[in-house]
Amino acid sequence: MSKIKVLYLSYTGLLEPLGRSQILAYLSRLTDEYQFTIISFEKAEDLAKSDELQALKKECEHYGINWQPKTYHHKPRLLATLWDLSSLIYHTWQLSRSNRAHHIHCRSYIPAIAAWLVSKQTQVPFIFDMRALWLEEMIEAGRLNRHSPVHKVLEWLETKLLKDTAHVVSLTEAAVNYLQQQQPQLNTQKFSVITTCVDLERFKLSTVAIEDKKLGTMGTVISGWYHLDWLFLSLKTQLRKDKDATFKIVTRDSAQALRTMAQKYEIEPSKLEILSSSPNDIAKNIADIKAGLLYFTAGISKLGSAPTRLGEFLACGIPVIGNSGVGDMASLIERYQVGVVIEDGSQHAIDEALEKLDTLYQDKNLSQRCRDAAEDYFSADKGAVRYRQIYRSITSHEKR
Template identity: 40%
Template sequence: MSVSHRVRVDPQSLRLTKERGPHGATVSGCLPKCESAEPLVWRARRPVKRPGILYLTRTGLADPLGQSQVMSYLRGLSRNHDITLLTAEKIDDADDASHMAALRADCAAHGIDWRPQRFRAGRIGAARNFATMFKVAMRIMRQKPIALIHARSYIPAAIARALWRRTRVPFVFDMRALWLDEMIEAGRLTAGSPMERVLRRMERLCLRDAAGVVSLTDAAVSHLQGIYPSELIGQRIVVIPTCADLDRFPMRPPPDAPMVFGCVGSVTSGWFRLDWLDALFAAAASDDPTALFEVVTRDDSDVVRAGLPNVPTARLTIVSVPPEDVAARIAGHHASAMFYATGPARLGSSPTRLAEILATGRPVIANAGVGNVADIVTGHRVGVLMADCTMDAARAALSDLSALRHDPDLPDRARATAETLFSLEDGTRAYASLYDTILGSAS
């Protein structure tokens, strides 16, 4: 009988091990026309020293997330694979000529063929983004031998599946998170709507037809296997949590007084709980008249400030910095907060900033119900949990944090936790092993 397999990273042996899945036994529509009518030749089976990988992502390389969660892996993967990277860059980023030149130089230094496209917002823009990425990907597959397509998130996976149907080149569905559930919980997609039904069908088909699926958490895998038991029979599933280039986030001693509470990343996305952050900062401001607060984000500063009405304006800094300066900002905080909406969508979440904050030696203040964050925070004693968004709960969390910060081993323990759970080297090797497994079975 076929069995569904879940594959996890073993940090000690750096090998992939299989587990029996919980079930025992292991966008349809018109596609854009190709630019040329010449027949497409699948060149994946030609003997090449380094297999060609076409990496598709809607995350721009100029975006901080593109640097931490795309380029960081590709630098390592490019050692043994011929990487072609297709991204969607925001207009403001694409217009920054000096930054784009630096990114091109980085790619060239690692032998990565980067093909940036412009990202367009809105529903019409999304359709144009899809058509452009599909068309450019088809062109790339005519130009060079591609053995495997790596699709980061849902829309690239739909494009990769369309390419697979045309060429039979296998693809990896790198889910990252439960995106559709996130959209519903953020109010950006209506449950039961025609659009949700179309996207659910896309999710099901991509899970069924992918040569491999990557999830951030075990909880998300179990959730999906409950929804799509037949589609995931025999599917190759790998659990790779969010990893970080820990060398870019060295451990540093905490700054002198006054106390600085920080928060890093997007806070206006719809799934970040800005009301919790407001309660925490307000309670800290009330209890400590010298405390300062900093939000490091690319979000609109006026929108962020409006979402923190109870935080003294004179003590609140909202700043946007380039990715290379984020580590220094985290090092300037005594503790960092991260609060996310809970629900099915959060089962698949592994916040990127958690690894970076812990690597710097700082404790976190978080809420439960988000992936395995609560287990990490409490199990490794590297932070505290806030029960709800009331002032009483915020003061209780601040009291717990004060006690924790008196532990002299806290910085070293936070760093060790990051190295054990979020090593970029381990994550890169897990991706490489998945590539090798798929390419080996396809040859």
């Protein structure tokens, strides 16, 4: 039986940690039924790592995936994005005409805009995999002014994408509820919630007992979306509780900038380990962290966020402290009892959260409960099943 051809468009690089965990982890599980062509936009510094580039190309070839990496442009921002969009439109047109793609899977807004424009001519259906509430994210980050001409155009485009797509995928229930409240006509649109997945074969429950109560985090923390001040206040507070405490941050962010911040909070360099990690080594590099700190800015934009690192920490049996107002994170922590929810970054709130964490440590089933939560909610296998159902529904609709 011939495989159904799917064109997968991503503005996130496949060479980035998110690319592997949120794209390849799913698609590799669907290649028995679908033939994928992936167009992704890669950062120049990632493309320069020839060994990693060749290794990923071979991995894609192993799964029968045709990966066509393009260079991501970021300056000047608007012109660079328009340049990348024009490239996407061209390649989407080339690969979707003449039955070379049965449908298009768009990861986020820029790819969805390209697929929407092309579909006007080719009639090839596309899936709008939103990932987040992008316009609200840009507004809160100060990159877009609400009610500006650019915002009005993008808002109009968002409405068109949501209306004309064959299916909408959201990371959270919170985002779906918000969209349907804002646009009641979307109540008839087909939505699915598929959260950020974790490859449970790579992120495994650690069998090594961790004696030190080492706090830490991973991923980007120097951004407008992470409360870096909450993080370092938590580390300082823990150090006050335990003078032997050590900390760890696994990130590609500037180590020098983080060291400067640590100095501001009177944290000695020897107490804080900062290291970069390849996607393949992340699980190994967080294995000695006793609890993960997930402090993200809250707001409308974050209703659509589902931090990948939450699922990855839990898959390794590591509990978390996470704040409310970020997608479904707080409700998941409470539902599965896998950590502590913090309301703000005040000294009182952090003191209370660390005390609750110490109480949680007494529960011998805590690590296994974290793993069970990951298997139940963040499994890449279950996510792939959901995507397969969506793909099949689109294919069956085309055959009618």
